[in-house]
Amino acid sequence: MNKIGVVLSGGGVRGFAHLGLLKVLDELQVKPAAISGVSAGAIFGALYASGKSPDEILLFAKNNSYLHFSNLLWRKEGLFSMETLRNILLENLPVNTFESLKIPLYVNATDFMHNKTIFFSSGELIKPLIASASFPVLFEPVSHENSRLVDGGLLDNFPVEPLLNLCDKIIGSHVNKLASIPNPDIKFSKAAMIERCFHLAIANSVYSKVHLCDIFLEPLLDSFGLFRMKNLDQIFEIGYQTALKEKDNILKLVE
Numbered sequence: 195m196n197k198i199g200v201v202l203s204g205g206g207v208r209g210f211a212h213l214g215l216l217k218v219l220d221e222l223q224v225k226p227a228a229i230s231g232v233s234a235g236a237i238f239g240a241l242y243a244s245g246k247s248p249d250e251i252l253l254f255a256k257n258n259s260y261l262h263f264s265n266l267l268w269r270k271e272g273l274f275s276m277e278t279l280r281n282i283l284l285e286n287l288p289v290n291t292f293e294s295l296k297i298p299l300y301v302n303a304t305d306f307m308h309n310k311t312i313f314f315s316s317g318e319l320i321k322p323l324i325a326s327a328s329f330p331v332l333f334e335p336v337s338h339e340n341s342r343l344v345d346g347g348l349l350d351n352f353p354v355e356p357l358l359n360l361c362d363k364i365i366g367s368h369v370n371k372l373a374s375i376p377n378p379d380i381k382f383s384k385a386a387m388i389e390r391c392f393h394l395a396i397a398n399s400v401y402s403k404v405h406l407c408d409i410f411l412e413p414l415l416d417s418f419g420l421f422r423m424k425n426l427d428q429i430f431e432i433g434y435q436t437a438l439k440e441k442d443n444i445l446k447l448v449e
Contacts, residue, residue, distance in 0.1 A: 195449070197227035197361045197362045198225075198226050199357035199360060200216075200226045200228075200230070201229075201231070201352060201354045201367065202230070202232070203233075203347070203366075203370060204233030204234055204235055204326075204327075204345065204346065205235070205347075206329075206419075207418060207423060207426070209233070209238055210238075210255070210426050210429040211415060211433025211436070212235055212433060213252055214413075214430050214434030215433055217248040218434060218437040218441060222445060224445070226297055227297075227298070228297065228298040228299070228357055230357050232345075232347050232350065233346060234369075235367070236299075236301040236322075237283070239301075240283075240319065240323055241287070243299045244295055245296050256426055276324045276327070283320050284320060287320065290318055290319050291316075292319050293316065294319070299315065299319075300315045300353065300356035300357070301322045301326050302314070302350055302353045303345070304347075306330070306341065310349070311346065312343070313353070313356055324336055325338065325344070326343075327345060329345045347396060348396070351396050354366060354403050354407065363447040363448075364407045364408055365407065366411065367411045369412075369413060371414055371416065372393055386419070408447055409443055409444060411437055413432045413433050414432075415429060415432060
């Protein structure tokens, strides 16, 4: 039986689509041999690897919307602190180590001071998760040794690398597909402009690694903002339906 690895991209709120894939895997009784995730993908991957079901994670997130501005704290190096998220994760991942997880997990963050990607897979769990999701400027960086860490998606928003020599087959879930904009007169908010620039900048690095996946899922979610905690059920369902279309191919990977 083949060992199945799962890659979960970053993508803010769009990352809830990853839960749809994980639900399909549960329904097909396909247990990943390892998960590699960044930013939102890292957080959802950790919760899933701890034993929580995708439906439980969705409910947890809806009841603990840490991205609501009323829950965020101002900081000098970033507009907001991740302290609320840290506390929520500690409540749901009380044994704060990678070793406590039921599925091996790899998490990447960007070393902002030394211009490189760092992977974590052992030791303290919560700190790398927070670092991996710390979108620059919006959230404060995380101190680590002699450097500072920010969102892993800056340099590697599709961290397939740790799984290449570990798993026989790989399923990739990327939630930042960019649709073309046919209307030249459309007006962008500043937030929408920043989001699109970010994803345009990192798109080539993501698509250069698609060939490393046996199944590559890319639900169309560009109408959902990175940080708007609305329509979570809809995003989840889009991810679920996208993965469900590949159920026969997923089962073939296991054989």
